[in-house]
Amino acid sequence: xxxxxxxxxIDAIAWNDDxxxxxxxxxxxxxxxxxxxxxDRTALRLSLAEGRAIYYSRSRQRLWRKGEESGHVQRLVExxxxxxxxxxxxxxxxxxxxxxxxxxxxxxxxxxxPAQGDTPAHWQETDAAIxxxxxxxxxAQ
Amino acid sequence: xxxxxxxxxIDAIAWNDDxxxxxxxxxxxxxxxxxxxxxDRTALRLSLAEGRAIYYSRSRQRLWRKGEESGHVQRLVExxxxxxxxxxxxxxxxxxxxxxxxxxxxxxxxxxxPAQGDTPAHWQETDAAIxxxxxxxxxAQ
Numbered sequence: 001x002x003x004x005x006x007x008x009x010i011d012a013i014a015w016n017d018d019x020x021x022x023x024x025x026x027x028x029x030x031x032x033x034x035x036x037x038x039x040d041r042t043a044l045r046l047s048l049a050e051g052r053a054i055y056y057s058r059s060r061q062r063l064w065r066k067g068e069e070s071g072h073v074q075r076l077v078e079x080x081x082x083x084x085x086x087x088x089x090x091x092x093x094x095x096x097x098x099x100x101x102x103x104x105x106x107x108x109x110x111x112x113x114p115a116q117g118d119t120p121a122h123w124q125e126t127d128a129a130i131x132x133x134x135x136x137x138x139x140a141q
Numbered sequence: 142x143x144x145x146x147x148x149x150x151i152d153a154i155a156w157n158d159d160x161x162x163x164x165x166x167x168x169x170x171x172x173x174x175x176x177x178x179x180x181d182r183t184a185l186r187l188s189l190a191e192g193r194a195i196y197y198s199r200s201r202q203r204l205w206r207k208g209e210e211s212g213h214v215q216r217l218v219e220x221x222x223x224x225x226x227x228x229x230x231x232x233x234x235x236x237x238x239x240x241x242x243x244x245x246x247x248x249x250x251x252x253x254x255p256a257q258g259d260t261p262a263h264w265q266e267t268d269a270a271i272x273x274x275x276x277x278x279x280x281a282q
Contacts, residue, residue, distance in 0.1 A: 024174060083241050083245075
């Protein structure tokens, strides 16, 4: 079947025991995966209503309007659901070109590198910060 | 700091209370996001050792060598960790060009479509199956 009814589209999502679903943000233009965050029903409804990514912050236990402090808003271009309904994919326009709180384009800036010679296996940084967190959030933080 | 020690690289991952971490699989060539699955420590170590994606199936509560039944193995090209260590990104070569058990290239084949006229908001299928599940798994399933 190709569609679900108005009452059903949000219930097609397999919310976890905490009422959350993981949401992948991908740059709609470059295809780069930017981050993984979580949404509750309110976050998802607001994301669609406002046309921007709004997550549920598990650490702060509240809605998190991505970019609310940094200005690095994610404009929602497309929203997709996976086959078993337990993951979302958001294709976004990343304002400022920075998704990560460290000032990098993507949160996935560490690449696993195998041991070689005396160097043990490690996570190698692949990206430099475009802006410093101080420049993004102000020196008070 | 640019690297973590041999003992530390796997401990840099913020495993959840169930000892799992979400892992995004992305086609390394096209950039298409293929699926979201989960890994435990064993799955991650084996993925690196064998050079293919091995997940932990939460529904079956066991290791899941992606492609073990379908042949749709994901060859591991690159493994990245996010800023706060609680999500992995696998760049993979998707053998057979099919990641989804429904026979589609990607599990994210349903796009949210807003209400229009008499048609309520719904998930619109964007991809047809490349192969039928019967052709992939055999008619016994």
